[in-house]
Amino acid sequence: MDPSDALVPYGWDERVLTAYRAVASKPHFQPGRVVRVDRISCVVATRTGDQIATALSLPAVGDWVVLDNDDDELRITAVLDRTAALTRHDADRERVQVIAANIDLVFISAPGDRPSAARVERESVLAWESGATPVVVMTKADLAPDGYADELRERLPGVEVVITAALQNDGVDRIAALMHPNRTAVMLGPSGAGKSTLANALLGEERMPTGDVREDDRRGRHTTSSREIILMPGGGVLIDTPGVRTLGLGDVDEGLDAAFTDIADLVAQCKFSDCGHGSEPGCALRAAVAAGDLDGVRLENYLRLEDEVTATPRGVNHAGRKAKREEDKKAQRAARRPNQQ
Ligand SMILES: Nc1nc2c(ncn2[C@@H]2O[C@H](COP(=O)(O)OP(=O)(O)OP(=O)(O)O)[C@@H](O)[C@H]2O)c(=O)[nH]1
Ligand SMILES: [Mg+2]
Ligand SMILES: [Zn+2]
The missing domain is CATH 1.10.40.50 (Probable gtpase engc; domain 3)
Known part of the structure; x- marks a missing residue:
């Protein structure tokens, strides 16, 4: 494997190379990682930069894919087997949605201004089910009631609880330390939890848009609208996601x-x-x-x-x-x- 490959920062390694070779049947095919999924299209990181790709059914952000571009259009012809996938079900259990694929860590954000250990527990079930390791990230610790961190630690045995206040840059270095080259983490949590604010603190710049929360109930305004991969300055990949109101467990086991x-x-x-x-x-x-x-x-x-x-x-x-x-x-x-x- 060529260490100067432009896909290495996205996690391209021997494992992915082997999986790619097993599926990519034509020499003009090329590999890529899905870095952004909107409602109808997706953006794939390739060796020649980010490109919009079409697919019969949209892959998930984080997926490694095989691309074919023989008639001027970039088309996803295959999705490589996933190591881990975070999924959610709609309330009616009809639709399954893959939130992120090929992830190692799930950062479950627990906003200090809307404490709910029950919600964090629910999200930890989905995180464990994904095959990745859950980490609880308390956000807005400056607004959290006394004892919330202890409550989370008691309610989620075996899960690391990191306390952050991204606006004050508190605890951000612990999250940065959990990121490594070749590691992919996805952020989960309700709208307004401070996920994008934390991403910006990790980046050291205001790259991701953030929005305020409603005064009365502290709910967010769904500022982030697509799932997106962000390359971390120290290596590793972070996936920011739009906050979702209902996280159906569906067929979790x-x-x-x-x-x-x-x-x-x-x-x-x-x-x-x-x-x-x-x-x-x-x-x-x-x-x-x-x-x-x-x-x-x-x-x-x-x-x-x-x-x-x-x-x-x-x-x-x-x-x-x-x-x-x-x-x-x-x-x-x-x-x-x-x-x-
Ligand atoms: N007091 C305080 N406010 C914060 C902190 N982190 C984020 N906020 C505020 O919380 C609000 C929501 O932050 P966002 O980062 O947009 O939240 P989000 O989780 O990305 O929300 P969606 O994109 O809608 O899912 C903003 O007004 C932030 O300034 C913090 O550490 N302390
Ligand atoms: Mg956001
Ligand atoms: Zn019993």
Whole structure:
């Protein structure tokens, strides 16, 4: 592999080269990484710079693609297998959307002016499910209530929580240190969380547009409108995304147990294998809450999220729900296979 290849800053390495060679069947084909996806087109970084490309179905930002330009138009002919992909479902579970592909880290922004550990927990399920490593990034720490950082650390065991206030340049160096050449991170979080502001602090310049939040409820104004790759000055790739209101979990499976490993371990100790974790005797989860070993609020959120995943009313046979999850897992794997036109 040529280290001076113009795609190296985008993460081009031996792995991608090998994957590319396995799929690129014609010598005039060229590789590229999708750096921006709008509603109808996408921009691909190539060895000759950024170019607009067409595709039968749009890839995701972060995808490595095979490009064909034989009749003056740049066309995506194949999408390379993804290492990890962050996906979300619409509320009706009909549409699956790949937010970012080939990511190593998911920065879950937790705005200090709108504290919600439950939302961060929900997003951590999606992050674990993606195959990448979640990192909670508290933003606007200057506006956070006392104790919010501790609450996040308690509610998200095993996840690093970084405290930042990008406008004051606080904590930004820790985020920079998590970025490496060849590493891709995506920022997740609601509109107005300060994602683009943090990106600018990492860049050291006001490149990404930012917008204010509404006075009454601190919601943002959807300033960022497309998903976009930003090359970090010290190497590595950051993907800024528009804030989304609803992050449906859809067919999540491993992500839920990964985000709640402590609870997943306890479930195995309930007396009844079909325990609904309500008032039945011998429930290990309720016992752990009573003993002060498990946060009751965290348990309620877990049960809510699990209900959403299984989309089956609570109290019905747990084994049936488990079986459904197994089925979902298979279907999801099939759906996740990148399309190769
Ligand atoms: N007080 C304070 N305000 C901040 C901080 N970081 C960002 N903000 C403000 O929060 C508002 C929203 O910031 P953005 O960076 O546009 O938020 P975003 O997450 O990119 O929002 P979308 O692009 O809409 O998803 C702006 O008014 C920022 O100035 C911070 O550390 N402290
Ligand atoms: Mg933004
Ligand atoms: Zn139980």
